[in-house]
Amino acid sequence: MRIIIFGPPGAGKGTQAKKVAEHFGIIHLSTGKMFRDAINEGTELGKIVKFIIDEGQLVPDQTVVDMVEETIAGEEYKKGYIIDGFPRTVEQAVAFDNMLERRNEAVDAFISLYAPDDELIQRLLARGEGRSDDTEEKIKTRLEVYKKETAPVMEHYQQAGLFRSVDGTGTVDEIFQRILSAMPEK
Numbered sequence: 001m002r003i004i005i006f007g008p009p010g011a012g013k014g015t016q017a018k019k020v021a022e023h024f025g026i027i028h029l030s031t032g033k034m035f036r037d038a039i040n041e042g043t044e045l046g047k048i049v050k051f052i053i054d055e056g057q058l059v060p061d062q063t064v065v066d067m068v069e070e071t072i073a074g075e076e077y078k079k080g081y082i083i084d085g086f087p088r089t090v091e092q093a094v095a096f097d098n099m100l101e102r103r104n105e106a107v108d109a110f111i112s113l114y115a116p117d118d119e120l121i122q123r124l125l126a127r128g129e130g131r132s133d134d135t136e137e138k139i140k141t142r143l144e145v146y147k148k149e150t151a152p153v154m155e156h157y158q159q160a161g162l163f164r165s166v167d168g169t170g171t172v173d174e175i176f177q178r179i180l181s182a183m184p185e186k
């Protein structure tokens, strides 16, 4: 089972992806977390992406696509995964389609979480994880980048018949139940 969890910054993708992964016994893959880990470990990749991420901008498509392709080639990803933070541009979505096709695989569901902007901003400011991109200015940039570059990804999966829209407001458990209800029948 391969699930994409999608939504603006602060929509709760990471929180919900973790629960969904546990529920189905699949892996949670977060491109944002992979980049933050690389930065903390001081790897080559980390050095390349640090400035971009701190600014709230997007890492170049090819860098992300290569990282995802390498990751999902791992044996443990065979049983499935929920991917959070990718694809974030239409170009990434097309590259993901092609990569999966080469592997004789496909996406089973695209779950899109929505919440009003003022709530997203409040959540990110309250998150308190000390992320360098969780300042008011960088949050504003990330929301703008989302609207301009990432939101069009929804249309891509709508055309593929995989798009499911889920209300991302309420308690963590309420949202989780909505996600389970939105999953396609097997």
Ligand code: ADP
Pocket (backbone or CB within 6 Å): 008, 009, 010, 031, 032, 033, 035, 052, 053, 056, 057, 058, 059, 060, 061, 064, 084, 085, 086, 087, 088, 089, 092, 133, 142
């Ligand atoms: P959020 O959804 O709260 O913005 P993420 O952890 O998903 O947080 O992403 C943090 C940052 O990592 C993004 O602002 C971006 O710079 C980078 N990033 C993560 N995934 C991608 C991606 N698929 N393409 C480009 N940049 C990415």
